[in-house]
Amino acid sequence: MTSTLPPTEDDPYQIQSKFEILRVLQAIEKGGLLLHMEANQGNDRIVTTILDIDLDNNVVVIDTANKEEKTRNLLQSEHTHFETSLDKIKVTFQGPTPEVVSYEGQPALAIPIPESIRRLQRREFFRVNVPVSEPAMVILRLNNESKSFLLHDISGGGLSLVDESQSLAEVIGTHKTESLLELPQAGSFVVALQVARTETQQLPNGKQIQRLGCTFIDLSASTQMAIQHYIGRLERQQIAKQRGHG
Incomplete structure (x- = not known):
């Protein structure tokens, strides 16, 4: 056996x-x-x-x-x-x-x-920033339309996305059951998200954007493993960069 x-x-x-x-x-x-x-x-x-x-x-x-x-x-x-x-x-x-x-x-x-x-361990919920040189995205269905949003960071428990158009103000607390998560070199995954919180950030050029924090709901084991692999790769890249190898 x-x-x-x-x-x-x-x-x-x-x-x-x-x-x-x-x-x-x-x-x-x-x-x-x-x-x-x-x-x-x-x-x-x-x-x-x-x-x-x-x-x-x-x-x-x-x-x-x-x-x-x-x-x-x-x-x-x-x-x-x-x-x-x-x-x-x-x-x-x-x-x-x-x-x-x-x-x-x-x-x-x-x-x-x-x-x-x-x-x-609890470190699975530590957030890792997504590099702008290798963007990851979430595609949400809003009013029967699909809209793409860049990820700011991700963890085993959720993610935060950038809402430059501030089009997600009305979805706080709601569930997005068929969101498409696209992670470079990892693949695309259909996930359920709960939009948990929002914060407004002002960029150096004076423009204001929203960042929304989302929680994963009932991730499958295979998707969870793929996300952890992706996070692990980002962590290794960041460590290599800090050591002058990236």
């Missing part, structure tokens, strides 16, 4: 040490923490727990779904995603199709011990 999802080397939130991975998994098991499991591209979800970490067979044993139909659906999924919170830190990992095993005389599911775990 082997994992089908190799670790991504440039993920700044990734743990690849086998010792540390086992330590995190054992803490989840010992604490009886609820584990949110997604399968079939998020169409099937259950809440489960880790029953055992079987080092001899290199697998994590988890509880089955409480409905047989749900379990059958999980067994048809090529990839699985797991998420929990440990000491107020979000922990996620991936797995292949689970296998049915027996644990203490009862049916259970097993996946390989993951090759990597992502641990998203």
Whole structure:
């Protein structure tokens, strides 16, 4: 039984040490923490727990779904995603199709011990400025029209955008469920945003613009990972520039 999802080397939130991975998994098991499991591209979800970490067979044993139909659906999924919170830190990992095993005389599911775990500490919400030399954009639907706005900064929890035309004054507190986020070298993603706040900024030439702070709503695991990869790349570019290499 082997994992089908190799670790991504440039993920700044990734743990690849086998010792540390086992330590995190054992803490989840010992604490009886609820584990949110997604399968079939998020169409099937259950809440489960880790029953055992079987080092001899290199697998994590988890509880089955409480409905047989749900379990059958999980067994048809090529990839699985797991998420929990440990000491107020979000922990996620991936797995292949689970296998049915027996644990203490009862049916259970097993996946390989993951090759990597992502641990998203509070720093995931630190904002990183988007360079003007490599602009990122958000496209919003306003009054049945699509309008593009430049990003000022972005974090794992949200973003702020530049509203030079001050056309977004009426949308504070509203949800924009089908916004298109375009990140250079990362791709385009449909995201749900809540416009949380606004501030007016005066430019050196005297022109006033608005900056709007937006919060991501229910990001998918794949989009969240792509955004974190993008943020990590910007951070590395900024560090290289500070050291005189960029």
